Structures are given as structure tokens and as C-alpha cells.
Amino acid sequence: MLAVDMTGDAVKAKNGAMVAYDGEMTFKKRTGGGEGLRGMVTRRLTGEQMEVMEVKGRGTCYFADRASEINLVSLHGEKLYVEASNLLCTDSALRTGTTFTGLRGASQGNGLFTTSVEGTGQAAILSDGTAIVLRVTPQTPLQVDPGAYIAHTGNLKQHFQSGVNFRTFIGEGSGEAFQIRFEGDGLVYVQPSERNTIGGDV
Amino acid sequence: MNGPEIYDAQTLPSDDNVNSYAFSVDLDGQWFLQKGKMVAYYGQIDFHGIGLGRLDSLIAHSFHSPLHASDWVVAEGRGKMVLADRAFDVNSYDLEDGNLTVRSGNLLAFQPSLSLKQSIIPGFLTLIGTGKFVAASNGPVVFVEPPIRVDPQALVGWADCPSPCHHYDHQYLRGVLGGVRAWTGIGGTSGEEHQFEFVGSGTVLLQSTEELMPELATGAVPQQEGVPNATGANQPSQPGGSGQLGALQRRFGL
Numbered sequence: 001m002l003a004v005d006m007t008g009d010a011v012k013a014k015n016g017a018m019v020a021y022d023g024e025m026t027f028k029k030r031t032g033g034g035e036g037l038r039g040m041v042t043r044r045l046t047g048e049q050m051e052v053m054e055v056k057g058r059g060t061c062y063f064a065d066r067a068s069e070i071n072l073v074s075l076h077g078e079k080l081y082v083e084a085s086n087l088l089c090t091d092s093a094l095r096t097g098t099t100f101t102g103l104r105g106a107s108q109g110n111g112l113f114t115t116s117v118e119g120t121g122q123a124a125i126l127s128d129g130t131a132i133v134l135r136v137t138p139q140t141p142l143q144v145d146p147g148a149y150i151a152h153t154g155n156l157k158q159h160f161q162s163g164v165n166f167r168t169f170i171g172e173g174s175g176e177a178f179q180i181r182f183e184g185d186g187l188v189y190v191q192p193s194e195r196n197t198i199g200g201d202v
Numbered sequence: 203m204n205g206p207e208i209y210d211a212q213t214l215p216s217d218d219n220v221n222s223y224a225f226s227v228d229l230d231g232q233w234f235l236q237k238g239k240m241v242a243y244y245g246q247i248d249f250h251g252i253g254l255g256r257l258d259s260l261i262a263h264s265f266h267s268p269l270h271a272s273d274w275v276v277a278e279g280r281g282k283m284v285l286a287d288r289a290f291d292v293n294s295y296d297l298e299d300g301n302l303t304v305r306s307g308n309l310l311a312f313q314p315s316l317s318l319k320q321s322i323i324p325g326f327l328t329l330i331g332t333g334k335f336v337a338a339s340n341g342p343v344v345f346v347e348p349p350i351r352v353d354p355q356a357l358v359g360w361a362d363c364p365s366p367c368h369h370y371d372h373q374y375l376r377g378v379l380g381g382v383r384a385w386t387g388i389g390g391t392s393g394e395e396h397q398f399e400f401v402g403s404g405t406v407l408l409q410s411t412e413e414l415m416p417e418l419a420t421g422a423v424p425q426q427e428g429v430p431n432a433t434g435a436n437q438p439s440q441p442g443g444s445g446q447l448g449a450l451q452r453r454f455g456l
Contacts, residue, residue: 129223129289132242135210140244142211148241148286187208190242192223192286 001064002072002089002124006057012096013063013089015051023059030054054092063089068126071189073153080117082125082151082189091121125151127191134190136182143179147194154186211244214282217294217334224286225294225336227311232260233277234318235285235311245281252276260314267320267327270306276314285310287338294336297361302335303328304359304407310336323365341410348404351397355412363404369397 001019004011015029030052055061064070065088073080081099090096099116117123125131127150136142136156159181182188209220216228227233229247240249250257252265252274260276277283286292287310295302297316306327312318312335321328329335339358346352351369360366400406 129286130221132220132224132284133208134214134242134244134284135208137210140211142242142244143247144242145238145240147238188242190284191289192221192241192284192292193289194238194241194286 001062002070004055004061004063004089006055006059006061008056008058010054010056010092011061011089012052012054012092012094014065014087015053017063017065017088018053018055019062019064021057021059021061023057023061025055025057025059025061028054028056063124065126068128069130069191071125071127071131073123073125073151073189074121075117075123075153076120078118078153080123080125080151080153081114082117082123084115086126086150087115087117087123088126089124090117091119091123093121094119094123125189127189128193129191131189131191134188136184136186136188138184141181141183142188143181144188144190145194146178146180148190148192149180149188150191151189152182152186154184156182156184156186156188158182211282214244214284216282219292219294220284222291222342223289224284225292225310227277227283227285227336229277229283230280231278232257232314233283233311234265234274234314235277236309237273237275239285239287239310240277241284241286243281243283245279247277247279247281247283250276250278264314264317264331267318270318270320270327285336290338290340291342292336292338293343294334296334297329297332299332300362301328301330302359302361303365304337305357308337308339308358310338312336321365326359339407339409344408344410346406346408348400348402348406350406351399352406352408353412354396354398356408356410357398358407358409360400360406361404363400363402363406366398366400369399371396 006023006025012030018027070088075094087096095118097116097118099114131150134142134144136154160178214220215226218226220226224241229243229245252261252272257276257278265274292310303321303323303326306325309327309329312329313333315333316329316331316335319328319330320326337358343358348363352366357366
């Protein structure tokens with residue numbers, strides 16, 4: 001559960017994630033992820049729909065979603081890429097948008113697009129079990145199971161890596177045939193659990 | 203910066219837990235792991251399905267369960283590998299020239315110095331030898347010593363002691379009324395009429411919930427959760443079934 005202290009400022013949060021609050025709060029639904037008409041259309045087109053509300057007021061507001069773990073990420077001008085379903089709450093100073101991720105997104109069963117959060121402030125992301133933060137450096141690239149990936153920051157290049165060979169097709173696959181390979185400099189957030197993915201059983 | 207600790211290829215623990223839900227393997231050589239439990243890795247690691255191939259001799263040495271072959275892979279290479287299972291608690295255990303039997307769905311990975319065999323009890327796997335293995339449990343694991351009777355759903359595994367036997371409440375088995383009760387459920391059942399009984403010396407591993415981890419299709423799956431190779435005939439808490447009818451007939455002396 002996440003507690004947010006507010007003194008007249010606002011946060012953007014997943015619609016319906018508020019579980020309790022004290023003080024004075026107003027909740028306002030922001031159509032189309034709070035990014036205006038263009039954002040709304042983009043999100044509808046890309047399947048990264050995000051039901052967002054703006055919470056404003058004085059006091060403490062508590063957010064939670066299906067007893068998932070919540071991880072706070074501080075941003076200082078950099079960009080955080082996160083799956084829309086894993087984004088719980090952001091400072092209203094942070095801009096959200098939609099980015100193309102290519103084949104990687106498709107393998108996660110989460111569509112070809114992902115949500116980006118940019119600016120200075122804090123964002124709260126959800127994970128099934130405590131998230132593990134792994135640093136990627138040019139010397140140490142990282143491979144991540146598509147189902148366990150939740151978010152990343154920094155200047156990272158993603159490759160889709162597949163170990164499919166003829167044995168996959170005769171039912172002797174390794175179950176780890178698909179990975180996302182991260183190269184560059186940055187942090188990757190991984191959850192200790194796997195979503196169902198297209199490549200999961202291969 | 204507040205927030206979780208940041209790990210990189212060097213600071214990731216070596217053969218130890220990252221947090222209660224994830225385990226980091228310092229791989230230099232080979233490990234067996236169940237499919238789909240790898241979450242992330244650094245370095246150069248290949249995953250091979252178990253079957254014919256150049257890993258033949260390794261498999262001949264440490265894998266003896268054809269039923270489960272399709273659910274296991276060999277990770278080979280050098281690097282750090284993070285293992286996790288559906289956000290369940292994960293623990294590593296060291297075996298020294300010992301044996302340990304564990305529910306097949308709970309076992310995540312093991313070193314090839316151990317040898318994996320199918321337990322006589324269906325749905326369980328036995329590890330024999332010396333080495334490290336990683337197993338998951340729904341909630342933390344509790345270690346107890348026999349003699350003890352445990353709930354079938356709470357059992358994770360056991361080490362060094364003889365295989366368990368079924369134990370049924372005597373009161374519950376006795377008489378016609380008991381039979382009717384068992385068969386129909388009328389009159390109420392406590393749900394605790396059946397236990398696994400352990401005797402001898404050793405250690406029994408229990409998880410702190412009676413909710414089984416969703417069973418993966420690993421080999422022959424028990425028909426009722428928690429009870430290996432269950433049929434209606436030996437399930438007192440399950441109403442119906444022709445096996446129950448047979449038992450009733452026996453009670454009536456037919």
C-alpha cells in the first residue's frame with residue numbers, strides 16, 4: 001500500500017486504486033490517460049489504455065491494487081518505461097506518453113507499445129512480489145524473461161532474443177526460448193513471477 | 203534515492219537469495235532448472251531441453267525421471283541467473299550425502315552433483331547426493347521432526363526419514379454412521395480426518411498454508427490436490443464415488 005501526503009498538490013493514479021484517505025480530497029477521472037485528445041487516441045490505437053484519475057487535496061491518500069507490491073521510483077529528468085498495467089501512481093509533474101517497443105512487447109502479451117513516464121518526481125510501479133532492480137552496463141548486458149519484465153529506466157537498447165531451434169518444434173524446447181536482451185546503461189525492474197506470455201511454454 | 207536496492211552483475215548474491223521471492227545462482231557450468239523459472243540473467247547462458255544431445259552423459263548421471271523430462275531444462279554457461287516462481291517464497295537447501303523428497307511442483311532448480319529420481323510416492327521427486335537445490339513454498343517453510351502427522355496440503359517434502367503413510371481418524375472410520383457421514387458429508391466433517399504420518403528420524407518440511415501452489419503439469423498429477431495418486435476409495439472427505447459405495451457395502455457386511 002502506498003501513502004501519499006498531499007498539501008494542495010495533485011497526483012495521477014490508476015483509476016479506482018484509492019483505498020482510503022483522510023483530509024479533503026477530490027477525485028477526477030482523466031479521460032485517455034490525462035494526455036489530452038491526442039493521448040487518448042494514441043492509447044486507444046496502441047492498446048495501452050490507462051484509466052487515470054487525478055487526486056487533489058490536502059491530507060493523506062492511500063493507494064493499493066490487488067495486494068501487489070509497490071515500488072517507488074524517483075525520476076530526475078530521465079524516462080521510465082513501464083507497462084500501463086504496472087503503473088499505479090505518478091506525481092502530476094510527470095508526463096506520461098506511449099512508446100513503440102516492437103517485438104518485445106508482443107512477446108510479453110502486452111502489446112507492441114509501452115508507457116513512458118518523464119520528468120522529475122516519483123512514480124509508483126506495481127509488481128507481483130518484491131521487484132528486483134538490476135543494473136545494466138555496457139560490459140554486462142542483461143537478459144530478462146518477457147513475463148518478468150515490468151519497467152526500465154536509462155539509455156537501454158532492447159533486443160528480442162530467441163533460442164528457438166528445431167528441438168522446440170519437436171516438443172523439446174527449453175521453456176526459455178525468448179528473452180529480452182538489454183544493452184547500454186540503465187536499470188531494469190524485474191518481478192519474481194511471470195505473466196502468461198506467448199513464448200512462455202515454448 | 204529511496205526505493206529498492208540496485209543489483210548489478212557483481213553485487214547480485216552468489217548462490218543466495220536476492221529477496222524472499224528470488225534466488226540468484228552463480229552459474230559456472232551446469233544447473234538443472236524447471237522450465238519458466240528463470241527471470242533474468244547476466245552473462246552467457248544457454249538453455250537446453252532434456253533429450254537426446256550432447257548433454258546425454260550429464261542427464262544419465264543426474265536425471266532419472268522421464269515423466270518430468272519435458273518440464274526441466276539444463277542451463278549451461280557462465281553468469282548470474284535469477285530464479286523465481288510466481289512470487290512464492292524461495293529457499294535454497296544444502297544436501298550433504300543425503301536424500302530429500304519434495305513435491306515436484308515446488309522444486310525450482312538443483313546442481314547436477316545431485317541426482318534427481320522419481321519418488322515412490324507419485325507427485326514427489328527425490329534428490330540424492332551432495333549439492334544445492336532451490337525449492338519454493340507458499341509462505342515460509344517450517345521444519346519439524348517426526349514422529350508427526352501432517353496435513354497433506356501443507357506438506358512440502360521430507361529428508362532422511364522413511365516415506366510417509368496415510369493416517370485416518372479411527373473414530374471416523376468406525377461404524378455405519380461414520381461411513382454414511384464420510385460418504386455424504388451429512389453431520390459435518392472436520393476436514394482433518396486424513397493425515398500423512400511420518401515416523402523414524404529425519405526432518406519434515408511444511409509450508410505455512412494449506413493452499414497448495416497451483417500444480418504445474420509435472421508428470422503424473424494427483425487427482426486430488428495434495429494427495430498423490432488419489433482415487434475416491436481412499437478419500438474420506440470427498441463425498442460420492444463408487445469407491446465410497448464399496449466401502450459402505452463393506453461396513454454393512456455385504
